[in-house]
Amino acid sequence: MAEVVKHELKTVTPAIDIIEKENHYIMIADLPGAREDSIDVTINRDILTITAEADFDIPEKMTEIYAEYKPCRYHRTFRVLDEIDRDNIKASYQNGVLSLVIPKADHLKVKKIAIEAK
């Protein structure tokens, strides 16, 4: 189903870091100004989507002196493969930074093989 895009808000691509660890990936997105309840992380088939709305709450009847940003809608999609354990993704949000901890699928996790001494 096509998503209805709110046209009054500018869409911004947030800056993202993705780090691979032994058994999971960490995805960190800078979403300054995003309201916690507006952040959505979804996986539809193999597309991971992060959306959020930044509520800068600029009071009305104010004149702009500098404007380096505008109220915006953050949107970013990634293709994910079967390499991740999509049921156990953990997301947290603090100080405008969204962190996702995405576990690797079981078959990709590093396994230690015990060596038997003979």
Place this chain on the structure above:
Amino acid sequence: MIIRDLIPKKFSKKEVPVRRVDDPFRSFIDEVHDMFDRFFSDLAVAPSLLRTEFTPRIDFVENDKEYVLKAELPGLSEKDIDVSMDEDSITISGEKREEKEEQRGDYYYAERSFGSFRRVIPLPADIDKDNVKATFKNGLLTVHLPKSREAQKEVKKITVETEK
């Protein structure tokens, strides 16, 4: 050759919205620059080496009674941010640090920027310094700077006369 010319355009610090004229005889130099861009974007350079310095973006608005300054500071906490004022300017400074947990691991994407920053914003009118309020929420710093009474009165209306 200037070294800056070798740095691909997409990694340069600020994108300047300069209109590009579509010249059918585009210079050879441009062609070479594009070649460099393509070369570097295909190259699997460690992404963390391509990070740019962190500079917060700022919004500054006013009405009759106050100025409101907003700065995007994702990943900082209120303890990391320093706001100070002098006679005619306000300074926001601090440092955006990488979270410790991130430090080990392989980067696939490294687009977020870190580092110390300092922005000085000139203030155009007298501020009632005792009533300046700063709040920080969701990575957004908001500073309310009420104008002093004198400054509020200062707005002068200039009558426009018609020439005869």
